Amino acid sequence: MKIVVLSDLHFISQNDPRKKMIENRKFLRDGWGSFRMLAGKIRDEAPDLVVSTGDLVDWYSNENREFALEMLSEMRTPWVATPGNHDYSTYTWDEAQGKDIPVKGGSFEPTADPLWKAAGVDFSNRVIDADGAKLILVHSAFSGVAAGTGEWMNSVTAGCDFGGSGGETPILFTHVPINTKPVWDYILGEEPDRDMDKYIMSKSPELFDQSIRGKIPQVYTGHLHFPGEVEAFGTHMHMQGLSVVMVGRSKPGMGKAAVFDTRRVGEVRTLSIG
Ligand SMILES: [Fe+2]
DSSP: OEEEEEOOOOBOOTTSSOHHHHHHTHHHHTTHHHHHHHHHHHHHHOOSEEEEOSOSBSSOOHHHHHHHHHHHHTTOSOEEEOOOGGGGOEEEEETTTTEEEEEOHHHHHHHHHHHHHHTTOOOSOEEEEOSSEEEEEEOOTTSSOOTTHHHHHHHHHTTOOSSSSSSOEEEEEESSOOOSHHHHHHHHHHOTTOOHHHHTTTTOTTHIIIIITTTOSEEEEOSSSSOEEEEETTEEEEEOOOSSOOSSOOOTTOSEEEEEETTEEEEEEEEEOO
């Protein structure tokens, strides 16, 4: 199977009522044109499945959700997603302050989750069998995984192939980069001021040694908005940048998606609109 991986689309609809927020975030609001171009490239690739590693929208609203679904439909391919923090965050109008204030994801998630589900977007942890590979989607939107996730991952990867011995290859997709020293060092090497409580899985420091090291050879994450390829004790970490191109703001590696075949998971190509 041919898989495309993209991340951090941060769609914002013009129909969302928070006009000031839309203006504040116009560098992302105006990125949709670049996604249209990337969707064209994806159509040309004709993958069997697209996986998003989080942040389909810049904040949850029904308008942003519908816009994201409309844009993603331009790929004309089935897609699945693991949630990002922005998919579970929103803003609410505060009369006293006279502005929209953030409702942090942790409290809004129980409201947003069924709304995503009703629209056909399932953010729950799951495994997809994909011709020689097992695609493992894990919710880490708030920099950690739910209790029991590591054990569940171990049961999923039991009997799988880590080093090319011919079994199924497990591939992990999750929003927040994995908490292991090579990843940590890479992020701080690129951006020394990054908040490592937020931008690495600070709430699940045990996950790498418990359920990834020596078990899962390929991991795709998002969240950073800059790309990186890091080898961590035999596991290849594909840290993806923004798959949209921001307007008027620059980050390395924008407007790209990864492509690979589930029979040759180590051979990853880049789709780019640049
Ligand atoms: Fe993001």
